[in-house]
Amino acid sequence: MSGELPDTAAFTLPGPVIARETAEGWSQWRSARHSFTPAPRLSLAQWRTLSPRQRVLHDLHRAATHANLPIQETxxxxxxxxxxxxxxxxxxxxxxxxxxxxxxxxxxxxxxxxxxxxxxxxxxxxxxxxxxxxxxxxxxxxxxxxxxxxxxxxxxxxxxxxxxxxxxxxxxxxxxxxxxxxxxxxxxxxxxxxxxxxxxxxxxxxxxxxxxxxxxxxxxxxxxxxxxxxxxxxxxxxxxxxxxxxxxxxxxxxxxxxxxxxxxxxxxxxxxxxxxxxxxxxxxLDPFRYDTPSAIAAWVTHLTGIEDNLRLLRAEPGMLTDGAMPEYLFRRTGGIVGLLERLIEDGASHAIDTGAEQLTTELLDSIDITLGNGRDHTAGEVPTVPPRSQRTAKGRRRNTVFDDHRGGVSPHQPTASPA
Structure with missing residues (x-):
């Protein structure tokens, strides 16, 4: 079974931080940059069959997976x-x-x-x-x-x-x-x-x-x-x-x-x-846009890639791409990939800690996107983070024109190409 885990950690905890600003550090990073193995994909039922120790190890591996989401091409x-x-x-x-x-x-x-x-x-x-x-x-x-x-x-x-x-x-x-x-x-x-x-x-x-x-x-x-x-x-x-x-x-x-x-x-x-x-x-290198069908399709494709790399036990297909979620995520991040990564990473951690095990707009509304990490604010390296509130500064509610009110697949979600 794909959900079976050994009695030892299925991944390696990070060692000393690799500094790419040295020849040796750059070489180490270059050689190891694709070496991380994500946690196996388990259902809630499979997770419950694990021993208490295996659950702890798997949850730790999931947290590491969410902290090391792969770079996606945009x-x-x-x-x-x-x-x-x-x-x-x-x-x-x-x-x-x-x-x-x-x-x-x-x-x-x-x-x-x-x-x-x-x-x-x-x-x-x-x-x-x-x-x-x-x-x-x-x-x-x-x-x-x-x-x-x-x-x-x-x-x-x-x-x-x-x-x-x-x-x-x-x-x-x-x-x-x-x-x-x-x-x-x-x-x-x-x-x-x-x-x-x-x-x-x-x-x-x-x-x-x-x-x-x-x-x-x-x-x-x-x-x-x-x-x-x-x-x-x-x-x-x-x-x-x-x-x-x-x-x-x-x-x-x-x-x-x-x-x-x-x-x-x-x-x-x-x-x-x-x-x-x-x-x-x-x-x-510009942020995503959300003002044309092709731009929205590119954003949803990006969200699909992120969703595929999440390891939440109650996650369902379309968790990030159906209904109002694409527009919500765009509004929270302004289409900036770094802000999106921070929101998803913190949201996934909160979903595991609370037992929610899925991302919803309600859960993400409780997450603040906080930045800093030594970046130079005076050089424009830290962007303005959009507010959490559903309302704009003028009190208008968000645009819902692209929402799926039928309860099915989002109308702007790209369809699979014919074989």
Missing amino acids: PMSAAVARVMGSRLFNNALKHKPTTRAGLMVNGGGYQGKTETVCEIAAAFEDQWLQLHQQVNPHAVPGTRDLHATVAYVQTPVTATPKSVSQAILDFYGAPHKGMTLPQLVHAVRGSLYDHATKVLILDDITRLRMHREADQDALDLIRALMSMHVTLVLVGVGIPASGLLREGGRDRATGQIVFAQPRHARTFTDEAATQTERRFDMVD
């Missing part, structure tokens, strides 16, 4: 994957010593930018390492083969060009004490080459404040990083309004953002004299 993340995946491989295959076009991933807080970008980069690295038999092609004979195809760096909260450069060097474990900014950038160049890095991700890039005295240093740092023959991926909230594009303009023919080489000599690169333009594509 129409928005699929668009990012198409652009980013193509850009990473095209740039990695270039033999010419030209500047690699970069990528900016823009969006609001809690919209899954970091996990989307990291998953795409990790998939690229898996394939790239297979092509090189896991060996660093730049390694010197007789030395250790240190291969870090992807470098993931989170921009410090109090970010300056120097602190960003130091964070990059910290990823590799390289020393940097007492270095000037040009020395730091030179050391970054060496680390990127020595570790055969093809992709440099700078997350939360809009933390890099564009103060007047540091404006040019910040822009010069971006130009310098782009000249190091890696694909620079900048991830941030509100990039167009951040000031990072102050000297950039869109090419009408390609739609790309172009940073022309400055005339002054502060770029910290050996290629300053080439006047090479630095180009970025910008892609937006």
